[in-house]
Amino acid sequence: MEACRKRYGSAFTVRLPFFGPTVIISDPAQVKQFFQTKTDVVRNVEPNLDLVLGPGSTFGLQDEAHRRRRKLLVPPFHGKRMRAYEGLVEEETLKEVATWPEGQEFAVLPSTNRITLNVILRAVFGAEGAEFDALRMVMPPLVELGSQLVFLPFLHRDLGPWSPWGRFLGLRREFDQIVESLIDRVAADPNLEQRDDVLSLMLQSRYEDGTAMSRSDLADELFTLLAAGHETTATQLAWAVERLRRHPHVLSRLVDEVDAGGSDLLQATIHEVQRNRPVIDGAARQVIAPTMPLGPWMIPHGHTVQVDIPLTHQNAYPDSERFDPDRFLGASPDMYSWVPFGGGMRRCLGAAFANMEMNVVLRTLLREFRFVPTSARPERMHSRGVAFAPKDGGRAVVYRRIRTAGSNDLPKSAHVSV
Numbered sequence: 001m002e003a004c005r006k007r008y009g010s011a012f013t014v015r016l017p018f019f020g021p022t023v024i025i026s027d028p029a030q031v032k033q034f035f036q037t038k039t040d041v042v043r044n045v046e047p048n049l050d051l052v053l054g055p056g057s058t059f060g061l062q063d064e065a066h067r068r069r070r071k072l073l074v075p076p077f078h079g080k081r082m083r084a085y086e087g088l089v090e091e092e093t094l095k096e097v098a099t100w101p102e103g104q105e106f107a108v109l110p111s112t113n114r115i116t117l118n119v120i121l122r123a124v125f126g127a128e129g130a131e132f133d134a135l136r137m138v139m140p141p142l143v144e145l146g147s148q149l150v151f152l153p154f155l156h157r158d159l160g161p162w163s164p165w166g167r168f169l170g171l172r173r174e175f176d177q178i179v180e181s182l183i184d185r186v187a188a189d190p191n192l193e194q195r196d197d198v199l200s201l202m203l204q205s206r207y208e209d210g211t212a213m214s215r216s217d218l219a220d221e222l223f224t225l226l227a228a229g230h231e232t233t234a235t236q237l238a239w240a241v242e243r244l245r246r247h248p249h250v251l252s253r254l255v256d257e258v259d260a261g262g263s264d265l266l267q268a269t270i271h272e273v274q275r276n277r278p279v280i281d282g283a284a285r286q287v288i289a290p291t292m293p294l295g296p297w298m299i300p301h302g303h304t305v306q307v308d309i310p311l312t313h314q315n316a317y318p319d320s321e322r323f324d325p326d327r328f329l330g331a332s333p334d335m336y337s338w339v340p341f342g343g344g345m346r347r348c349l350g351a352a353f354a355n356m357e358m359n360v361v362l363r364t365l366l367r368e369f370r371f372v373p374t375s376a377r378p379e380r381m382h383s384r385g386v387a388f389a390p391k392d393g394g395r396a397v398v399y400r401r402i403r404t405a406g407s408n409d410l411p412k413s414a415h416v417s418v
């Protein structure tokens with residue numbers, strides 16, 4: 001894509017497997033026009049993630065069905081609700097890092113993966129006890145296999161438990177059984193209204209016609225929220241560690257800020273990690289109207305248009321290769337130049353959740369550990385199916401920080417502002 005941009009400029013057409021002729025854009029003005037295009041002109045690209053997530057997943061819904069579902073799901077993920085989850089994110093982080101080795105290089109990605117998995121299971125699923133343990137076993141292979149199979153639809157044939165699709169369906173059946181009993185338990189909880197987890201809110205929500213989500217839609221949506229929210233956030237956190245170890249000046253300013261109970265530079269750093277190393281490379285739609293105006297062009301019916309996220313970030317920011325959180329210090333990013341969460345009607349539903357989670361995990365890591373800077377070359381990008389991860393998993397060398405009594409408490413002013 002970068003080579004094409006150098007040769008053809010910020011917009012060009014490529015032929016992609018499954019998606020056909022695809023217009024790649026990365027000019028913020030065109031990105032804005034595209035994300036503001038109405039749903040009678042563009043719809044979610046087909047095939048999309050619902051191939052593995054199920055027909056009840058937000059990803060697969062189009063038009064009115066998509067709008068109704070978003071209306072139901074947006075309130076549980078609203079920024080104002082996120083504070084309720086900060087405590088459990090910190091708890092899961094501390095539990096995971098208790099066994100981190102000192103003075104030896106290791107990859108942080110397996111750890112950040114476990115943290116984000118546990119956080120979603122507790123915050124979104126409301127899982128605990130036996131269900132939590134069972135889901136922790138079944139989810140990693142299910143998500144890994146699903147994200148590999150999503151772009152290989154010709155393998156979607158059930159040839160028994162030894163075929164990849166057969167294995168995927170077997171794991172999905174296990175997931176559905178656990179989730180069925182989880183939903184029964186949560187729905188029967190006499191304190192349902194006091195619960196904080198997203199599943200409880202989904203169970204109590206009603207569409208405009210008074211109906212509730214069906215059981216199979218609930219299961220598909222829970223799987224979606226976990227699949228979309230766990231690996232992405234874990235991978236972005238691994239990139240944060242990779243970036244910070246190579247930028248010791250930022251690292252030491254961050255430690256000072258965290259110790260003082262502030263969070264402005266930390267928020268700016270999260271924005272810059274997502275700009276400099278976005279984990280998802282595109283947000284795509286298909287043209288369903290006879291034509292779609294875009295900049296000086298008319299895009300024909302049936303074409304796919306994709307915002308290339310890394311290229312947009314390169315185009316929109318001067319000296320874009322440089323990792324520089326100060327770009328975002330005290331300023332919110334522009335919605336059409338900074339697009340790690342996509343945009344428009346399909347912008348990531350979990351953006352506020354992911355931001356809160358990255359903020360609390362990083363703040364906790366910086367408070368607990370001294371990260372040893374490195375002059376090693378940047379880690380290369382490596383595709384994990386859907387997300388792009390640091391090739392070596394975000395290598396780190398850490399030492400535990402020596403704290404004085406009482407300094408374990410989270411400074412009051414350090415809550416995430418959203």
Ligand code: HEM
Nearest residue numbers: 228229232233236280283341342343346347348349350354
């Ligand atoms: C750093 C972490 C994350 C990144 C980079 C990310 C990125 C994205 C992107 C690029 C899209 C497509 C947007 C578009 O097509 O315009 C998306 C959609 C979505 N994301 Fe995220 N995401 C993250 C975390 C999460 C979390 C934590 C959740 C939920 C717990 C979540 C749930 C979803 C859902 C449900 C959609 C589909 C929205 C729709 O089609 O209406 N994501 N995400």
